[in-house]
Amino acid sequence: MSKIKTKQELENLRESGKRLARVLREVAKAVKPGVSTKELDHLSEKLIREGGDIPPFKDYVPYGAKYPYPACICVSANDEIVHGIPGERILKEGDIVGLDLGLSHNGMITDAAVSVPVGKVDARLTRLLDKTKEALWAGIRAAKGGKRIGDIGAAIESVADREGFGIVRELGGHGVGHHVHEEPYVPNYGKRGTGPILKPGMVLALEPMFNLGRDTVRMMPDGYTIITEDGSYSAHFEHTIIITEGEPEVVTAS
Numbered sequence: 715m716s717k718i719k720t721k722q723e724l725e726n727l728r729e730s731g732k733r734l735a736r737v738l739r740e741v742a743k744a745v746k747p748g749v750s751t752k753e754l755d756h757l758s759e760k761l762i763r764e765g766g767d768i769p770p771f772k773d774y775v776p777y778g779a780k781y782p783y784p785a786c787i788c789v790s791a792n793d794e795i796v797h798g799i800p801g802e803r804i805l806k807e808g809d810i811v812g813l814d815l816g817l818s819h820n821g822m823i824t825d826a827a828v829s830v831p832v833g834k835v836d837a838r839l840t841r842l843l844d845k846t847k848e849a850l851w852a853g854i855r856a857a858k859g860g861k862r863i864g865d866i867g868a869a870i871e872s873v874a875d876r877e878g879f880g881i882v883r884e885l886g887g888h889g890v891g892h893h894v895h896e897e898p899y900v901p902n903y904g905k906r907g908t909g910p911i912l913k914p915g916m917v918l919a920l921e922p923m924f925n926l927g928r929d930t931v932r933m934m935p936d937g938y939t940i941i942t943e944d945g946s947y948s949a950h951f952e953h954t955i956i957i958t959e960g961e962p963e964v965v966t967a968s
Contacts, residue, residue, distance in 0.1 A: 731965030755789065786815070787814065867904025
Protein backbone atom coordinates (compact mmCIF):
# COMPACT_ATOMS: atom_id res chain seq x y z
CA MET A 715 0.00 0.00 0.00
CA SER A 716 1.15 3.53 -0.72
CA LYS A 717 2.98 5.12 2.18
CA ILE A 718 0.96 7.81 3.95
CA LYS A 719 2.79 11.06 3.31
CA THR A 720 3.75 13.42 6.13
CA LYS A 721 2.52 17.00 6.37
CA GLN A 722 5.84 18.32 5.02
CA GLU A 723 5.90 15.78 2.20
CA LEU A 724 2.40 16.83 1.19
CA GLU A 725 3.47 20.47 1.14
CA ASN A 726 6.34 19.59 -1.19
CA LEU A 727 3.94 17.54 -3.33
CA ARG A 728 1.61 20.51 -3.67
CA GLU A 729 4.45 22.72 -4.84
CA SER A 730 5.69 19.98 -7.16
CA GLY A 731 2.21 19.70 -8.64
CA LYS A 732 1.93 23.45 -9.25
CA ARG A 733 5.26 23.47 -11.02
CA LEU A 734 4.41 20.42 -13.10
CA ALA A 735 1.06 21.90 -14.16
CA ARG A 736 2.80 25.08 -15.30
CA VAL A 737 5.41 23.20 -17.34
CA LEU A 738 2.89 20.83 -18.90
CA ARG A 739 0.66 23.74 -19.86
CA GLU A 740 3.56 25.43 -21.70
CA VAL A 741 4.55 22.22 -23.49
CA ALA A 742 0.95 21.66 -24.60
CA LYS A 743 0.87 25.18 -26.03
CA ALA A 744 3.92 24.31 -28.14
CA VAL A 745 2.11 21.43 -29.87
CA LYS A 746 1.37 22.41 -33.48
CA PRO A 747 1.92 21.07 -36.99
CA GLY A 748 5.61 20.98 -37.92
CA VAL A 749 6.93 20.56 -34.37
CA SER A 750 9.04 17.49 -33.64
CA THR A 751 8.50 15.35 -30.58
CA LYS A 752 12.16 15.93 -29.71
CA GLU A 753 11.52 19.68 -29.53
CA LEU A 754 8.78 19.06 -26.97
CA ASP A 755 11.20 16.98 -24.91
CA HIS A 756 13.84 19.71 -24.98
CA LEU A 757 11.28 22.33 -23.94
CA SER A 758 9.98 20.27 -21.01
CA GLU A 759 13.46 19.58 -19.68
CA LYS A 760 14.48 23.22 -20.06
CA LEU A 761 11.44 24.45 -18.13
CA ILE A 762 11.82 21.88 -15.35
CA ARG A 763 15.50 22.55 -14.81
CA GLU A 764 15.04 26.34 -14.97
CA GLY A 765 12.83 25.94 -11.90
CA GLY A 766 15.60 24.09 -10.07
CA ASP A 767 13.74 20.79 -10.30
CA ILE A 768 14.48 17.33 -11.71
CA PRO A 769 12.75 15.42 -14.55
CA PRO A 770 12.28 12.01 -12.86
CA PHE A 771 11.41 10.12 -16.04
CA LYS A 772 14.83 10.72 -17.56
CA ASP A 773 17.06 7.67 -16.98
CA TYR A 774 14.29 5.96 -15.00
CA VAL A 775 14.25 2.17 -15.35
CA PRO A 776 10.73 0.79 -14.85
CA TYR A 777 10.19 -2.83 -13.91
CA GLY A 778 11.01 -5.09 -16.85
CA ALA A 779 12.75 -2.43 -18.95
CA LYS A 780 16.03 -3.36 -20.60
CA TYR A 781 17.47 0.17 -20.56
CA PRO A 782 16.75 3.54 -18.90
CA TYR A 783 14.08 5.78 -20.40
CA PRO A 784 16.09 8.25 -22.53
CA ALA A 785 13.91 11.38 -22.38
CA CYS A 786 12.27 13.82 -19.99
CA ILE A 787 8.71 13.43 -21.31
CA CYS A 788 6.67 10.69 -22.97
CA VAL A 789 5.16 11.88 -26.26
CA SER A 790 2.64 9.43 -27.75
CA ALA A 791 0.87 10.25 -31.02
CA ASN A 792 -2.25 8.73 -32.57
CA ASP A 793 -2.17 4.93 -32.08
CA GLU A 794 0.63 5.26 -29.51
CA ILE A 795 -1.06 4.93 -26.12
CA VAL A 796 1.76 5.80 -23.71
CA HIS A 797 5.53 5.89 -23.23
CA GLY A 798 6.37 7.17 -26.70
CA ILE A 799 10.05 8.15 -26.88
CA PRO A 800 10.58 11.64 -28.35
CA GLY A 801 12.65 11.80 -31.53
CA GLU A 802 12.57 13.05 -35.10
CA ARG A 803 8.84 12.50 -35.63
CA ILE A 804 7.12 15.64 -36.93
CA LEU A 805 3.57 16.28 -35.74
CA LYS A 806 1.05 17.02 -38.47
CA GLU A 807 -2.42 18.52 -38.75
CA GLY A 808 -5.07 16.07 -37.55
CA ASP A 809 -2.83 14.14 -35.15
CA ILE A 810 -3.57 13.82 -31.45
CA VAL A 811 -0.66 13.62 -29.03
CA GLY A 812 -0.37 12.52 -25.41
CA LEU A 813 2.10 14.38 -23.19
CA ASP A 814 3.03 12.50 -20.00
CA LEU A 815 5.42 14.31 -17.66
CA GLY A 816 6.82 14.03 -14.15
CA LEU A 817 8.54 16.57 -11.91
CA SER A 818 10.56 16.09 -8.73
CA HIS A 819 10.63 19.03 -6.28
CA ASN A 820 12.44 18.70 -2.95
CA GLY A 821 12.42 14.94 -3.43
CA MET A 822 8.67 14.61 -4.06
CA ILE A 823 7.45 13.47 -7.47
CA THR A 824 4.19 14.36 -9.20
CA ASP A 825 2.92 12.92 -12.49
CA ALA A 826 0.40 14.30 -15.00
CA ALA A 827 -0.64 13.88 -18.62
CA VAL A 828 -2.82 15.55 -21.22
CA SER A 829 -3.77 14.60 -24.76
CA VAL A 830 -4.15 17.47 -27.20
CA PRO A 831 -5.11 17.92 -30.85
CA VAL A 832 -2.54 19.00 -33.41
CA GLY A 833 -4.36 21.69 -35.33
CA LYS A 834 -7.89 20.68 -36.34
CA VAL A 835 -9.04 17.10 -35.74
CA ASP A 836 -12.24 15.32 -36.67
CA ALA A 837 -15.25 15.06 -34.38
CA ARG A 838 -14.53 11.45 -33.36
CA LEU A 839 -11.14 12.43 -31.99
CA THR A 840 -12.52 15.48 -30.22
CA ARG A 841 -15.03 13.22 -28.47
CA LEU A 842 -12.32 10.72 -27.56
CA LEU A 843 -10.27 13.50 -25.96
CA ASP A 844 -13.24 15.02 -24.15
CA LYS A 845 -14.56 11.74 -22.78
CA THR A 846 -11.18 10.42 -21.64
CA LYS A 847 -10.71 13.65 -19.71
CA GLU A 848 -14.24 13.28 -18.33
CA ALA A 849 -13.36 9.76 -17.17
CA LEU A 850 -10.33 11.07 -15.30
CA TRP A 851 -12.53 13.47 -13.34
CA ALA A 852 -15.08 10.72 -12.70
CA GLY A 853 -12.27 8.65 -11.18
CA ILE A 854 -11.07 11.61 -9.13
CA ARG A 855 -14.55 12.23 -7.70
CA ALA A 856 -14.70 8.57 -6.63
CA ALA A 857 -11.35 8.76 -4.80
CA LYS A 858 -12.47 9.64 -1.28
CA GLY A 859 -11.03 8.44 2.00
CA GLY A 860 -12.82 5.26 3.12
CA LYS A 861 -13.75 4.26 -0.43
CA ARG A 862 -11.87 1.57 -2.34
CA ILE A 863 -9.64 1.28 -5.38
CA GLY A 864 -12.44 -0.51 -7.22
CA ASP A 865 -14.65 2.57 -6.89
CA ILE A 866 -12.17 4.56 -8.97
CA GLY A 867 -11.91 1.92 -11.68
CA ALA A 868 -15.69 1.48 -11.86
CA ALA A 869 -16.21 5.22 -12.31
CA ILE A 870 -13.67 5.38 -15.14
CA GLU A 871 -14.97 2.22 -16.79
CA SER A 872 -18.54 3.50 -16.81
CA VAL A 873 -17.54 6.37 -19.11
CA ALA A 874 -15.75 4.07 -21.56
CA ASP A 875 -18.66 1.63 -21.62
CA ARG A 876 -21.16 4.40 -22.31
CA GLU A 877 -19.07 5.71 -25.21
CA GLY A 878 -18.04 2.34 -26.62
CA PHE A 879 -14.31 3.00 -26.19
CA GLY A 880 -11.70 0.33 -25.56
CA ILE A 881 -10.09 0.49 -22.09
CA VAL A 882 -6.37 -0.22 -21.83
CA ARG A 883 -6.36 -2.95 -19.18
CA GLU A 884 -2.64 -3.72 -19.06
CA LEU A 885 -1.85 -0.26 -17.66
CA GLY A 886 -3.37 1.96 -15.01
CA GLY A 887 -2.82 4.49 -12.28
CA HIS A 888 -0.47 4.10 -9.33
CA GLY A 889 0.85 5.55 -6.14
CA VAL A 890 3.45 8.30 -6.52
CA GLY A 891 5.56 10.57 -4.35
CA HIS A 892 8.95 9.21 -3.31
CA HIS A 893 9.18 7.22 -6.54
CA VAL A 894 7.67 7.46 -10.01
CA HIS A 895 5.67 4.28 -9.36
CA GLU A 896 4.50 3.20 -5.92
CA GLU A 897 1.75 0.94 -4.59
CA PRO A 898 -1.16 0.64 -5.02
CA TYR A 899 -1.92 -0.15 -8.65
CA VAL A 900 -5.14 1.57 -9.79
CA PRO A 901 -6.86 -0.18 -12.73
CA ASN A 902 -9.09 1.83 -15.07
CA TYR A 903 -11.86 -0.71 -14.59
CA GLY A 904 -13.28 -2.49 -11.58
CA LYS A 905 -16.16 -3.22 -9.25
CA ARG A 906 -17.39 -0.75 -6.66
CA GLY A 907 -16.66 -1.68 -3.07
CA THR A 908 -13.66 -3.88 -3.90
CA GLY A 909 -9.91 -3.49 -3.56
CA PRO A 910 -7.69 -1.72 -1.03
CA ILE A 911 -9.18 1.03 1.11
CA LEU A 912 -8.26 4.62 0.26
CA LYS A 913 -6.73 6.36 3.29
CA PRO A 914 -6.15 10.09 3.86
CA GLY A 915 -2.55 11.03 3.10
CA MET A 916 -2.19 8.56 0.24
CA VAL A 917 -1.04 10.06 -3.06
CA LEU A 918 -2.22 8.55 -6.33
CA ALA A 919 -1.73 9.25 -10.02
CA LEU A 920 -4.96 8.40 -11.85
CA GLU A 921 -4.65 7.95 -15.62
CA PRO A 922 -7.40 6.59 -17.87
CA MET A 923 -6.37 5.50 -21.38
CA PHE A 924 -9.17 5.00 -23.91
CA ASN A 925 -8.96 3.70 -27.48
CA LEU A 926 -11.33 4.45 -30.35
CA GLY A 927 -11.17 0.75 -31.23
CA ARG A 928 -10.50 -2.42 -29.29
CA ASP A 929 -8.71 -2.59 -25.96
CA THR A 930 -5.88 -4.89 -27.10
CA VAL A 931 -2.36 -3.43 -27.18
CA ARG A 932 1.20 -4.37 -28.07
CA MET A 933 4.72 -3.17 -27.27
CA MET A 934 6.91 -1.62 -29.95
CA PRO A 935 10.50 -2.90 -30.48
CA ASP A 936 11.91 0.09 -28.53
CA GLY A 937 10.68 -1.62 -25.36
CA TYR A 938 8.69 1.41 -24.16
CA THR A 939 6.09 2.62 -26.66
CA ILE A 940 2.75 0.84 -26.30
CA ILE A 941 0.34 1.03 -29.25
CA THR A 942 -3.16 -0.16 -30.05
CA GLU A 943 -3.12 -3.51 -31.78
CA ASP A 944 -5.79 -2.47 -34.29
CA GLY A 945 -4.18 0.88 -35.13
CA SER A 946 -6.99 2.94 -33.60
CA TYR A 947 -6.19 6.26 -31.97
CA SER A 948 -5.82 6.52 -28.19
CA ALA A 949 -6.09 9.27 -25.56
CA HIS A 950 -4.53 9.57 -22.10
CA PHE A 951 -5.13 12.02 -19.22
CA GLU A 952 -3.60 11.99 -15.74
CA HIS A 953 -3.58 13.93 -12.47
CA THR A 954 -1.81 13.43 -9.15
CA ILE A 955 -4.21 13.59 -6.19
CA ILE A 956 -4.02 13.50 -2.40
CA ILE A 957 -6.64 11.35 -0.68
CA THR A 958 -8.51 13.17 2.10
CA GLU A 959 -11.52 12.44 4.28
CA GLY A 960 -13.69 14.16 1.67
CA GLU A 961 -13.05 15.31 -1.88
CA PRO A 962 -9.50 14.51 -3.07
CA GLU A 963 -7.02 17.32 -3.60
CA VAL A 964 -5.83 17.56 -7.21
CA VAL A 965 -2.27 18.87 -6.97
CA THR A 966 -1.52 18.95 -10.70
CA ALA A 967 -4.62 20.89 -11.77
CA SER A 968 -3.60 23.94 -13.79
